[in-house]
Each structure stands twice: as structure tokens, then as C-alpha cells.
Amino acid sequence: MMASLVAAVTVLALCCLALLGCCIWLFRRQRQQAELQARENAARDERIKVLAARLDTYLKGSVRMGKELHELSRVVSPLPDKFSKLEQRDPNNFVFSQAAKLVGMGASVDDLTQSCGLSQSEAELMRKLHQVRRKPD
The missing domain is CATH 1.20.5 (Single alpha-helices involved in coiled-coils or other helix-helix interfaces)
Known part of the structure; x- marks a missing residue:
């Protein structure tokens, strides 16, 4: 009976040591996790x-x-109003701005002469000016 009591106390002591070791390991692990989190x-x-x-x-x-x-x-x-005033002052300017718009949309020299009333040379000049502007882009 005494031997079984000694064995039980020994097993209990070993369990306590194992539990203490586990607690120490968990404490260190928790400290490492806290440092990592920080x-x-x-x-x-x-x-x-x-x-x-x-x-x-x-x-x-x-x-x-x-x-x-x-x-x-x-x-x-205010620029659109100023532009309109300029167009109203000089009707030829309106013709040339309209021709420039048409050239921008791909109008041919014949289209410019018919729709804007430009001469053949004026229409060709407008076409060439627009092509020069288009190339750098």
C-alpha cells in the first residue's frame, strides 16, 4: 500500500512537472507572439x-x-462668344474656319470648292495646311 502511495505521488509529481513545463512553454510562446504582433x-x-x-x-x-x-x-x-463675333465681323474667316472643319472630317478639294465657295488653289492650300498639322500628331 505504501508503495502504491509513493508511486501515485511520484506520478502526480511528474504530472505537475510536465504541467509546469507546458505552462513555461506556453508563456514563452505567448511572449513571442506578442513581440511579433508588436x-x-x-x-x-x-x-x-x-x-x-x-x-x-x-x-x-x-x-x-x-x-x-x-x-x-x-x-x-467667353471664347465662343468672341469667336462668333469674329466670324460675324469677317465673313471670309467663317468660310475658312468652315473649310478647316470640313478638311478635318476628310473633305476633298472638290468638296471644299463646292460647299465653301473656295477657289481650287484656296481649297488645295487648306487641304495641305491641314495635312501638315495632322502629321506631327
Whole structure:
């Protein structure tokens, strides 16, 4: 009976040692995980700072571009009226601008002479001018 009691106490002591070893292993493992998580959090926070700075730069650029577009719109908006006034002042200018539009749409020299009333040489000149402008594009 005494031997079985000693054996039971020995088994219980071994179980306690095994449990203590397991607890120590789990504690170290938890500390490693916490350190790893802290490093990952620091890296994430740094990435967030970088992205926030980039976003701020993009937003400032967008605001600046919006202001410039607004200013450009303000400058450009009266141009159609000015163009109309210029066309009304010089009827020949209207003929040439109309011919330029037609050449842009692929009109031939004969088309220009018939629809715009240009001479053959004027129509050829318009065609050549438009072709010169088209080539660099």
C-alpha cells in the first residue's frame, strides 16, 4: 500500500512537472507572439503614415487642379462668344474656319470648292495646311 502511495505521488509529481513545463512553454510562446504582433503593428502603423502622407499629397494636388480648372473655365467660357463675333465681323474667316472643319472630317478639294465657295488653289492650300498639322500628331 505504501508503495502504491509513493508511486501515485511520484506520478502526480511528474504530472505537475510536465504541467509546469507546458505552462513555461506556453508563456514563452505567448511572449513571442506578442513581440511579433508588436512588430507587425509598428510596420502597419508606419505604412498607414506613409499612405496618409501620399493621400494628403494627392488631395492637395486635386484641390489645386480643381482651382486651376475653375480658373481655366473662367478664362475659356467667353471664347465662343468672341469667336462668333469674329466670324460675324469677317465673313471670309467663317468660310475658312468652315473649310478647316470640313478638311478635318476628310473633305476633298472638290468638296471644299463646292460647299465653301473656295477657289481650287484656296481649297488645295487648306487641304495641305491641314495635312501638315495632322502629321506631327
